[in-house]
Amino acid sequence: MLKAAVIEAGEILKEGYFGKKEVEFKGSVDLVTEYDRKIEEFLKAKLAPLGLPIVGEESFSGQVPKSAIFIDPIDGTTNFVHHLAYTCISVGVWEEGEPKEAVVYNPILDEFFYAKRGEGAFLNGQRVQVSSSAKLIEALLATGFPYTKTERGRDYRFVIESMERLLPITRDIRRFGSAAIDLAYVACGRFAGFYEVNLKPWDVAAGILLVQEAGGVVTNHVGQPYRFGDIIVASNGLIHEELIKHLGEYSTVVE
Numbered sequence: 001m002l003k004a005a006v007i008e009a010g011e012i013l014k015e016g017y018f019g020k021k022e023v024e025f026k027g028s029v030d031l032v033t034e035y036d037r038k039i040e041e042f043l044k045a046k047l048a049p050l051g052l053p054i055v056g057e058e059s060f061s062g063q064v065p066k067s068a069i070f071i072d073p074i075d076g077t078t079n080f081v082h083h084l085a086y087t088c089i090s091v092g093v094w095e096e097g098e099p100k101e102a103v104v105y106n107p108i109l110d111e112f113f114y115a116k117r118g119e120g121a122f123l124n125g126q127r128v129q130v131s132s133s134a135k136l137i138e139a140l141l142a143t144g145f146p147y148t149k150t151e152r153g154r155d156y157r158f159v160i161e162s163m164e165r166l167l168p169i170t171r172d173i174r175r176f177g178s179a180a181i182d183l184a185y186v187a188c189g190r191f192a193g194f195y196e197v198n199l200k201p202w203d204v205a206a207g208i209l210l211v212q213e214a215g216g217v218v219t220n221h222v223g224q225p226y227r228f229g230d231i232i233v234a235s236n237g238l239i240h241e242e243l244i245k246h247l248g249e250y251s252t253v254v255e
Contacts, residue, residue, distance in 0.1 A: 102114065120214070
């Protein structure tokens, strides 16, 4: 059911990507379109028979339940609006605080990532695994910039200072503008690691399972088990300790 529903929803995304769309602002730089809402409503109806609460980016408010279907209808809306291909639908099914099933689908690039707990991670039906890079200097990393950057506060300083530490000692750092795609790319070995501050549950709920099922590791920035709302750090596991060491302490970043 999950796979089929997301593939159908991908046709809506393609319609909007290649067609005209109305753009609104949720914040000073945070965009939303009618296609974000169309896809979310479509998936809510399709996935309702699973019997779990649905936490969608465009409609949810309140306390996040331990068991839910997390929907990001268009992760990378800014890319979607600007006609950049790194945009996707992300759906993660969680039960009792653990990810059980996940899809990250980019219909523009025809990349369908899927994982089920205990069964591995797949890209277009082929099993994937994390990178074998064992040193930071060999590692291509990914990160993201939070919408709170406009406030130039602690989130902003963490991003700038962590990049200043990491950039000279890594192969390079990429910023594609979709956390779900970044996590999927860690899972398939394109990136050796990914970190980002101030993400929402729907941004990462699917990608976490993809990384884990591909043999990777997901924690917070001090190596503790990741919880929604933490700074997320995902990697192939081989560089994880070194990556965390150079990220620095979020709590010590001065506003």
